[in-house]
Amino acid sequence: MSFFGNIDFNELTETERYIYDFMTSNSNKIPYMRVREIADESHTSASSVMRFIRKLGYESFTDFRSHYQTSKVELNDLLDGLNILNKDNFPTDLAAKLRQVAVIIRDCENLVFVGIGSSGAICEYAARRFALLGYNTYPMTDPTYPIFAKLRNTSNNVAIMLSVSGATTELLELANGFKNKRDFTTVAITGAAESTLAKMSEHVLSYRVERRTLHRYEDITSQIPSIFLIESLSEAVLQFEEPQPE
Incomplete structure (x- = not known):
């Protein structure tokens, strides 16, 4: 998805790859999850999730989640x-x-x-x-x-x-x-x-x-x-x- 565009997959740590894989495979769930829930589902820690989010360029989980929601562009939005x-x-x-x-x-x-x-x-x-x-x-x-x-x-x-x-x-x-x-x-x-x-x-x-x-x-x-x-x-x-x- 677009917010992963600045990430070089080869530079991710093993833990960050777990988080990345979980997020890309569960994009419909992310807007409704908490940091702890993402950590549990990806078998990592809350601090690891937050470090990954900051690596994406976001200052807070709220900013990340808000953009995650608005990045799911519908066809009608494109036609607009x-x-x-x-x-x-x-x-x-x-x-x-x-x-x-x-x-x-x-x-x-x-x-x-x-x-x-x-x-x-x-x-x-x-x-x-x-x-x-x-x-x-x-x-x-x-x-x-x-x-x-x-x-x-x-x-x-x-x-x-x-x-x-x-x-x-x-x-x-x-x-x-x-x-x-x-x-x-x-x-x-x-x-x-x-x-x-x-x-x-x-x-x-x-x-x-x-x-x-x-x-x-x-x-x-x-x-x-x-x-x-x-x-x-x-x-x-x-x-x-x-x-x-x-």
Whole structure:
């Protein structure tokens, strides 16, 4: 199950393997058991069970059990994810904004997609997609990369910055750098239309999405809206490239 994802089975002690085997074989019972009951059923001790739970990254048995319950996702919950692309989660003038950014991209010399973490992975995809359309494009996932030195003596560059929160410090520092360069046009793709990143950017493609974290700090928020906007933007660009019927 998902909460065992950070555990290397080969690093478990023999006692921890007993606990692991019991939990994975009795997942339907765990939310209703106490630490002592798990220890008795797995033929271990309560202290061993607690050490194993802390190794999983939980501070208490209550935190572990709560996540154990919410991790049992039903099919209907998965299908609810289709609502992520509901039109109500995007601005009403999205089509106009996409066309506006597409015009800018059509005439640019370099196209840079900027993002960190999960957003960085989407940048890789976005850069590849636009490269297939014939654009000179780069995915920038390292905030220390010397992008300004690389693009020195160039003009008409576009920096598209991806961030769910629009508040990542490293990205905001980069946005400030782009903002102070006359040869860069900045675009934000973000889940926070009123964020600092959005306010620092010349163009904003925003969306609404439920923020989700795992173990408090690990962000597992869906990137589906970002991918949708990237693909919609590439389709808008293609419309300019394809010959129009007479």
